[in-house]
Amino acid sequence: MHSTISLAARLSGDYPDLRFISGDEFRWDPEQKTIFYESTGEPAFLLHELSHALLDHDDYLKDVRLLEMERDAWEHAIFSLAARYEVRITEDLAQDALDSYRDWLHARSRCPRCSATGIQIKKYLYRCIVCRETWKVNDARSCSLRRYPLPTKNTRY
Numbered sequence: 001m002h003s004t005i006s007l008a009a010r011l012s013g014d015y016p017d018l019r020f021i022s023g024d025e026f027r028w029d030p031e032q033k034t035i036f037y038e039s040t041g042e043p044a045f046l047l048h049e050l051s052h053a054l055l056d057h058d059d060y061l062k063d064v065r066l067l068e069m070e071r072d073a074w075e076h077a078i079f080s081l082a083a084r085y086e087v088r089i090t091e092d093l094a095q096d097a098l099d100s101y102r103d104w105l106h107a108r109s110r111c112p113r114c115s116a117t118g119i120q121i122k123k124y125l126y127r128c129i130v131c132r133e134t135w136k137v138n139d140a141r142s143c144s145l146r147r148y149p150l151p152t153k154n155t156r157y
């Protein structure tokens with residue numbers, strides 16, 4: 001089992017079009033074609049980010065699409081990359097990551113006034129179907145929401 005650093009070195013040889021930069025979180029930046037990785041983190045997360053890159057995951061408009069991309073990236077990492085790079089990715093790890101995403105999405109879709117579940121009307125905007133409140137939400141930059149919890153408190157619009 002290799003470290004994330006040695007895996008990143010190998011990947012940057014295999015994928016010369018992508019840049020691999022050590023940082024404080026795992027993240028794929030489609031504009032800079034750059035994968036940021038936490039050097040002490042699990043190699044599984046690096047393959048997950050690489051999967052976002054290989055699947056051409058770009059910006060998203062709706063949060064539902066975000067969850068789809070997360071699931072696709074884990075599937076790609078597990079079925080197409082894990083064996084080749086000898087990285088063990090357990091079903092639990094992927095499932096935990098996806099669950100944390102679902103929880104987070106659920107929290108941001110909750111109306112700050114009446115707690116009903118709202119609908120997303122624009123990329124950063126939700127509206128409550130019960131009380132008509134609207135609220136803004138932030139970008140989801142990191143794929144590791146469990147370890148880097150983002151503020152889930154919704155701000156009023």
Ligand SMILES: [Zn+2]
Nearest residue numbers: 111114128131
């Ligand atoms: Zn409401």
Ligand SMILES: [Zn+2]
Nearest residue numbers: 052070073143
């Ligand atoms: Zn992801």
